[in-house]
Amino acid sequence: MKHFTQFSDIGDFQESLKEMKKIKEDPFAEHARGKHKTLGLFFFNPSLRTRLSTQKAAQNLGLNIIVMNFTHEGWQLETAEGAIMNGDKAEHVKDAVGVLGQYCDIIGLRSFANLKNLTQDYEEETLSQFIKYAGVPILSLESASRHPLQSLADALTISEHSTQPRPKVVLSWAPHPRALPQAVPNSFVEFIKNMEVELIITHPEGYALSEQFTEGVRIEYDQDKALTGADFVYAKNWSSFTQYGQILTQDLSWTISEEKMKLTQNAKFMHCLPVRRNVVVSDAVIDSPQSLVLAQAENRIYAAQWALQTLLGGLSK
Numbered sequence: 135m136k137h138f139t140q141f142s143d144i145g146d147f148q149e150s151l152k153e154m155k156k157i158k159e160d161p162f163a164e165h166a167r168g169k170h171k172t173l174g175l176f177f178f179n180p181s182l183r184t185r186l187s188t189q190k191a192a193q194n195l196g197l198n199i200i201v202m203n204f205t206h207e208g209w210q211l212e213t214a215e216g217a218i219m220n221g222d223k224a225e226h227v228k229d230a231v232g233v234l235g236q237y238c239d240i241i242g243l244r245s246f247a248n249l250k251n252l253t254q255d256y257e258e259e260t261l262s263q264f265i266k267y268a269g270v271p272i273l274s275l276e277s278a279s280r281h282p283l284q285s286l287a288d289a290l291t292i293s294e295h296s297t298q299p300r301p302k303v304v305l306s307w308a309p310h311p312r313a314l315p316q317a318v319p320n321s322f323v324e325f326i327k328n329m330e331v332e333l334i335i336t337h338p339e340g341y342a343l344s345e346q347f348t349e350g351v352r353i354e355y356d357q358d359k360a361l362t363g364a365d366f367v368y369a370k371n372w373s374s375f376t377q378y379g380q381i382l383t384q385d386l387s388w389t390i391s392e393e394k395m396k397l398t399q400n401a402k403f404m405h406c407l408p409v410r411r412n413v414v415v416s417d418a419v420i421d422s423p424q425s426l427v428l429a430q431a432e433n434r435i436y437a438a439q440w441a442l443q444t445l446l447g448g449l450s451k
């Protein structure tokens with residue numbers, strides 16, 4: 135694996151799930167692997183779980199870690215090729231990223247969608263420039279269109295908590311006060327449709343995700359119908375893809391409540407966090423024994439450790 139930015143970077147998905155379970159059983163087994171190697175974590179957006187779980191994973195592998203927040207601490211970066219740099223932007227992305235490549239053996243990057251320009255977001259402008267100029271493996275810490283480490287952790291969580299041979303997994307849109315990216319649901323679909331599950335997406339009209347992710351997946355506009363008999367309910371808000379970045383509704387009847395959960399087969403509740411309580415999900419549901427949100431967050435460590443270990447050259451026999 136050269137970079138880890140999307141599902142297709144993983145060779146054998148089933149094997150990666152097994153490897154994550156092995157890492158979880160003995161997180162320090164490969165502590166010598168990262169010796170004298172440096173992981174750089176670079177953020178253009180806020181982070182809690184991703185930053186700390188990746189740091190913890192890196193420590194388990196004996197990696198050195200350097201972290202920088204570009205929004206507040208870095209120079210403003212110029213991204214245009216051939217720009218005459220006589221404005222506010224002090225440094226060109228090719229120089230900055232080239233330098234980062236000198237200091238790091240692996241680079242983790244977080245660069246959210248700006249939700250203004252669909253093409254720019256889905257062409258992954260920032261991520262592509264890091265891949266182009268760094269000269270070292272890039273680990274996506276959530277890009278404009280995907281969040282692979284989250285989905286890898288979610289896949290592990292689903293596989294650990296499945297009690298059925300082919301569980302029904304429902305990805306449900308939920309209301310939110312702000313416009314959020316499609317990255318988490320895109321990746322969730324991209325990964326989970328490759329598991330032995332019945333995957334259904336439910337959302338109000340106008341919230342269809344890009345077909346490059348949802349092709350072949352059932353979409354149901356009636357949330358109650360979708361939730362009926364579910365084994366896993368994954369709630370997430372996203373802004374419209376077709377009316378790019380827009381909030382079309384904030385209908386609170388889509389909130390995952392105890393009533394909604396009664397329609398399910400005693401389903402487990404999942405969310406990537408951070409979550410708007412009593413908007414996306416009621417306190418009663420997220421605080422119930424059915425909630426897997428902390429298990430998902432814990433599994434972020436093993437997903438990150440799997441990715442770092444694989445980028446470092448795979449498991450030693």
Ligand code: SN0
Pocket residue numbers: 312314315316317318406407408409410
């Ligand atoms: C991000 C998202 O992509 O939806 C990160 C999720 C892991 N979430 C947010 O930006 C939430 C911000 C908010 O105001 O609730």
